Every structure is written in structure tokens, then in C-alpha cells.
Amino acid sequence: MSVNSARSLGDFLRSRRSRLDPASFGFSGRRRTPGLRREEVAQRAHISPTWYTWLEQGRGGAPSPDVLEVLGHGDAGGVKRLMHPELGPVELEYSAFSVDGRLDLGMIAYTPLDGEMAGRIKLLASRGQST
Incomplete structure (x- = not known):
């Protein structure tokens, strides 16, 4: 995965995560920033929070098509x-x-x-x- 594509994936994941409504996924509580937490997105995609963080930072390698599909839909x-x-x-x-x-x-x-x-x-x- 090239540096530019890894950076683009990270930008996409951050943008998508910030637009997801925690209440629609059954999460409640006070939030400092909009959207789901990294750990919540990782749990839904069945990957580790560490790897998800690396993906957002552009250093996690290339995820499988199944992981990308779950991350892209957010559901x-x-x-x-x-x-x-x-x-x-x-x-x-x-x-x-x-x-x-x-x-x-x-x-x-x-x-x-x-x-x-x-x-x-x-x-x-x-x-x-x-x-």
C-alpha cells in the first residue's frame, strides 16, 4: 500500500467515524468529539483497536476486503x-x-x-x- 493510499484510507476512516451517531449503535454517554470511538469501530469490524488506530494513521498495512466493507459501511x-x-x-x-x-x-x-x-x-x- 503506497503512502498516499494509506493516508487517503486514514482520512476516509477518520471522516467516516466522526459522522457515525453513537446512539444509533447503542452507545451512550458523554463524548468529547463527535462520532464513534476508535475502539467501538474496531469492535464492530472485529479487528484490534491498535490495528484500527494504525489504519487511521496510515501505518497499518492493507486491510482485507471484508474489513474494508465493514469499516466503509460502519454497520x-x-x-x-x-x-x-x-x-x-x-x-x-x-x-x-x-x-x-x-x-x-x-x-x-x-x-x-x-x-x-x-x-x-x-x-x-x-x-x-x-x-
Whole structure:
């Protein structure tokens, strides 16, 4: 990741974090600055607060597409689009869950958007099982 792109990512993350309303994410209490705290954003993205801070400072390296998607949306869910070598285009809805106060306990659940996609995934999974 180049210095300019790391700096741009950091600027984006700071700007996005300051525009997120803590109350809409279930956080309360007095704040010195607008938006979510770094620790709160890191928890939602299932990354360490240290790494998130480094990303904002332009020294954390390149995050994965999944981490970027959660950081970009600022929420705990959305739609994941990918290209599978056998299924072709796949769209999955995802939800991120974590145990309050435990950054090490988190899960992202993916579900097909419709019945047709669920059937294609089920058929592909059944190919890997012996009968």
C-alpha cells in the first residue's frame, strides 16, 4: 500500500467515524468529539483497536476486503458480492455479531439472498460429501 493510499484510507476512516451517531449503535454517554470511538469501530469490524488506530494513521498495512466493507459501511451488516469459480456471481447477506466487551468473541454470518441462490450453494456443498 503506497503512502498516499494509506493516508487517503486514514482520512476516509477518520471522516467516516466522526459522522457515525453513537446512539444509533447503542452507545451512550458523554463524548468529547463527535462520532464513534476508535475502539467501538474496531469492535464492530472485529479487528484490534491498535490495528484500527494504525489504519487511521496510515501505518497499518492493507486491510482485507471484508474489513474494508465493514469499516466503509460502519454497520454490522450488508450484502457481500463475490465471484465464485463454479457458481458465478454470488450475493450473500451478512450480519456481524460480537459479545459486548469481548473483542475476541465475534462472528460474521452469511446467508443467501434468495431461495435460488440457497439451492445453488446447497448443490455445490453436496458435491463435496460422499454418499
